[in-house]
Amino acid sequence: MHIYDSVPKKKLPFEPISPNKASIYVCGPTVYDDAHLGHARSSLAFDLLSRTLKAHGYAVTMGKNFTDIDDKIIKKVEATGKSMEEITSFYIDRYLEEMAALGVARADIEPKATESLQAIEAMIQRLIDKDIAYVISTGDVxxxxxxxxxxxxxxxxVADDEDAQSRVAHTSEKRNPKDFALWKACKGDEDICFDTAFSKGRPGWHIECSAMIEKHFTGNEGYSIDIHGGGADLLFPHHENEAAQSRCATGHELSKYWMHNGFVQIDGEKMSKSLGNSFFLKDALKLYDGEVLRFYLNSIHYRNDFNFSEEELQLNKKRLDKLYRLKKRVSPGKASIVNKNFQKSLLDAMGDDLNISIALSIIDEIIAVTNDALDENPKDKGLKKETLANIEFIDTLLGFGGKEPFSYFQIGVDDALKEKIEALIEERTQAKAHKDFARSDAIRDTLTALGINIMDSAQGTLWEKA
RNA sequence: GGAGCCAUCGCCAAGUUGGUAAGGCCGUAGAUUGCAAAUCUGCUAUUCACCAGUUCGAGUCUGGUUGGCUCCUCCA
Known part of the structure; x- marks a missing residue:
């Protein structure tokens, strides 16, 4: 298995610090607002990594944090009058619900900054003791x-000329322009403050991740974890600072590999709060099924930027539909054994730094081959069972294709409409039996107007929501 | 201003160590169908933004040009 390490900028063989084990830590969200498509993409990318590593035989430990102490959260506290805990737990629950809708597995370890204060304080103290960190007159560290x-x-x-730092507020007491805050002392009484040996205040963002990794992962051979992940925007300064803190505090490196996912863009620009072009996951999930969103957001390589468009999403859904149509053809039934060649080629594709494009083309290929074989011999029970096993394997590895196929095509159709559709189809079947094609075509037009496509098959007349 | 990434068919998008362009969507011809839909089959880039260079050979390497994006500020 190979993964791309964004530090040497190379694809490298994955050699974990402990044989057959893989520890991954991904920077999670700051919980002061709803998650947008960008959060979804990052989450999805590392979910795919975790699934791929598992399929390759590694015992994966996944950690994903929640930053629940932050200036923005404090602002929200001030603006709403709610407690910090109220706000963060609300958004954490929302985040977890929405990620579940996308089929993202829960992390094994989900630390929160508020639950890691002792670890954070201890790490800062160690750095102060070594004179690698320093307290200034305000109490900031x-x-x-x-x-x-x-x-x-x-x-x-490398360079740290004045220009490069011109956008960062200068503190005259800083020893170097590049120095960053580990701890921010509180200024007023209303601030959210935690007492420590150095000052009352709250942790800086970077130290949270370092401390949480140190607390939850044992590490080995000079590294705390195997893979550290996050969005490409975290490379600097967040990950640079994390790496520095951990290295200096613990004497070993933070992570053996670093992986970064590309952005979700809207009209060619990064989706971000400051640009005001966020597409919130909660809104997307009102419009589209979570599995379709997952399929779409994972359909291009995780390192590339992703230009989101609803038209593209619809086109991608067609590709998923084909898998489910095949599943309809082979359902119901019991899965037997997955096709070995298919399994191997899929694992090889995903093992090559998650080459999803190749993986999807392999799936398209087996769908076509299977449909062809089923056209030749519709009653091939062995093939049907193997196909069900193949689809189960796809679901385990990539996280789609797991739904009951008939209900997949009925998402968004309520019971009343379903009854109406079935009555119309029955009427059409009767009309066809009497060769009243004018009537049967009229009924089909009625169904089309309702957004329902029908198809006459050996299994009778089947219908799908368009 | 400094640093980096990207540019492949109408659209989306793969292309290990350079060796002669996957796949999907769309379109189109056909099989099938009462007609459709679904499914299957065929066709659809001598060409990889542009210009030079290295090489027997470059989408893949080097230099330059143009265009787009990102980071340097919270950010997935």
Missing amino acids: YFDTSKDSKYGNISHR
Whole structure:
């Protein structure tokens, strides 16, 4: 199995720090607002990684944090009058619900910053003791980047001229312009504050992840975890800073591999809060089934930017539909054994840094071959059972194709409409039996107007929601 | 201003160590169908933004040009 490491910018063989085990930590959301498609994509990408590693025989431990202490959350507290806990637990629940709708498996470890304060304080204290971190007069604690000779290795940034830092607020007490806050002292009484040996305040964003990884992962051979993941925008400064803190505090490297997913774009621009072009997951899920969204968002390679469009989503759904039509042909029944060649080629494709395009083309191929064979011999029970097994394998590895196929095509159709459709189809069947084609075609037009497509098959007249 | 990524058929999108362009959608011809739909079969880029170079050979390597995006500020 190979993965692309965004630090050396190369595809590398995956060699875990402990044989047959893989530990992954992904930067999760700051829970002050609803998740958008970008969060979904990141979550989906690393869900795919986890599934692929498992399918390749690794025991995967996945960690994904919730940043539940943050300036934006505090602002929301001030704006709404609600407690911080109320706000964060609300958005955490929402996040988990929405990710579940996309078929994202829960992480094994889901730490929160608020539950990791001791670890955070301890790590900062260690850095202060080594004089790698320093407390300034306000009580803020900064990381001294000049003490870490490897600072910059993650993002390959070297220069620290004034221009590069001009957008960062300067504090005259900082030893170096690049130094960043580990701890922010509280200013007023209303601030959300936690007491520590150095000052009352709250943790900086970067230290949270370092401390949580240190707390939950044991590591081995000079690394805390195998793979650290997150969005491409986290490479600098977030991951650079995380790596520096952990390296200096623990004496070993944070992660053996670093992986970053590309952005979701709207009209060629990154989706972000500041641009105001966010497409929230909750809204997308009102319009589209979670599985269809998953299929679409995972349909191109995780490292590429993803230009989201609803038209493309509809076109992609057609590709998923073909899998489910085949599943209809072979259902109901019991799965037997997955086709070995198919299994191997899918695993090879995904094992090559999650080459989803190849994986999907392999699936298209087996769908066509199976349909062809079924056209020749519609009663091939062995093939039907193998096909069910193949689809189960697809579902386990890629997370789609697991639904009952008839209900898949009926999403969004209520019982009343369903009865109406079935009555119309029955009437049409009668008309056809009497060769009243004018009547049967009229009924078909009525169904089309209702957004229902019908198809006459050996199994009778089947219908699908368009 | 500094750093980096990307540019392949009408659209989406693959292309390990350079060796002669996957797949999907759309379109089109046919099989099948009462007609459709679904399904199957055939056709659909001598060409990979542009210009040079290295090479027996480049979409793949080098240099440059143009265009797009991202990071340097919270951000998946």
